[in-house]
Amino acid sequence: MAEKQPLNIVKMKKMKAEGVPLSMLTAYDYPSARLAEEAGVDMILVGDSLGNVVLGYDSTLPVTIDDMVYHTRAAARGAEHTFIVADMPFMTYHGGIDESLRNVRRLMQEGHAHAVKMEGGLEICGTVSSIVSAGVPVLGHIGLTPQSVNTIGGYRVQGKDARDAQRLMDEAKALEKAGAFGVVLELVTEEVAEAITKELSIPTIGIGAGRYCDGQVLVFHDVLRYASPYREKRFVKTYADVGGIIRDALGQYVNEVKQRAFPEERHVFGADEGVLESLYGAAGKGARS
Numbered sequence: 001m002a003e004k005q006p007l008n009i010v011k012m013k014k015m016k017a018e019g020v021p022l023s024m025l026t027a028y029d030y031p032s033a034r035l036a037e038e039a040g041v042d043m044i045l046v047g048d049s050l051g052n053v054v055l056g057y058d059s060t061l062p063v064t065i066d067d068m069v070y071h072t073r074a075a076a077r078g079a080e081h082t083f084i085v086a087d088m089p090f091m092t093y094h095g096g097i098d099e100s101l102r103n104v105r106r107l108m109q110e111g112h113a114h115a116v117k118m119e120g121g122l123e124i125c126g127t128v129s130s131i132v133s134a135g136v137p138v139l140g141h142i143g144l145t146p147q148s149v150n151t152i153g154g155y156r157v158q159g160k161d162a163r164d165a166q167r168l169m170d171e172a173k174a175l176e177k178a179g180a181f182g183v184v185l186e187l188v189t190e191e192v193a194e195a196i197t198k199e200l201s202i203p204t205i206g207i208g209a210g211r212y213c214d215g216q217v218l219v220f221h222d223v224l225r226y227a228s229p230y231r232e233k234r235f236v237k238t239y240a241d242v243g244g245i246i247r248d249a250l251g252q253y254v255n256e257v258k259q260r261a262f263p264e265e266r267h268v269f270g271a272d273e274g275v276l277e278s279l280y281g282a283a284g285k286g287a288r289s
């Protein structure tokens, strides 16, 4: 029997044309990717947000290409039938085409990704075309681009005024022209995200970009309230308090160990009869009774 094939970029474009929404979720390792696949997500993003939610940094800037390769490969093992996009981390696609392609190759060949994502507008379009020419699908990412937090001056909503709206529209069109198969719109006003979505023939995938994008993406740990520092943000919806469930369960374990309530008889392994006698000999008989 034929195994279920991952989604591909041709089908995604068709889904946009037919008005079928695309669901994307981040995942960073075997269990999260496996659960995302079992839940039926269309695409998994191994985001550099792993810097925040998995590695405990306060931004995505410290994340390295080695971190991304390691986590992408783990996620790929958990979701063999799902289209996997890996984020290109900070400063790994700005040192020329050769260096960019070297890093893309690692995410594809060592990480087993199906595509890569890159933050930026007009300035990365040359790099995007080179990567697409090498046979690698590229997902664009504009709006709030967290790798540029220090030049943006904070995590701020983009596309409020006419000038900014035009800039975002120009960037989106340029990325489509450069060969991107889709564009993530992060923290973009709903009106501007809708206009971009209508203008492009490739899908837009929104995060904090309103109701009219072709797809939506959220961070795994935010959706599950799983020790995430972003869980209270306006654009996030929390579907379960998994963090609370884990904390309670771990607390019960600690208590039961302290109370000697765990392990119980059903958790232990017994030896053959007479083992104690042979261990302690006649002199030791009853030593442990």
Ligand SMILES: Nc1nc(=O)c2c([nH]1)NC[C@@H]1CN(c3ccc(C(=O)N[C@@H](CCC(=O)O)C(=O)O)cc3)CN21
Residues within 6 Å of the ligand: 048, 049, 052, 053, 060, 144, 146, 155, 156, 157, 187, 219, 221, 222, 228, 229, 230, 233, 234, 235
């Ligand atoms: N856990 C997590 N979830 C994410 O969605 C996420 C990450 N990490 N790390 C990388 C980027 C950074 N992101 C961010 C970071 C901060 C805001 C934020 O402070 N938003 C404000 C709006 C600010 C404004 O009004 O201009 C908010 O209250 O939602 C939003 C997205 C989204 N990404």
Ligand SMILES: CC(C)C(=O)C(=O)O
Residues within 6 Å of the ligand: 026, 045, 046, 047, 048, 049, 050, 087, 141, 184, 186, 207, 217, 219
């Ligand atoms: C927030 C999404 C789009 C992302 O880039 C990430 O998770 O790193």
Ligand SMILES: [Mg+2]
Residues within 6 Å of the ligand: 047, 048, 049, 060, 087
């Ligand atoms: Mg990212």
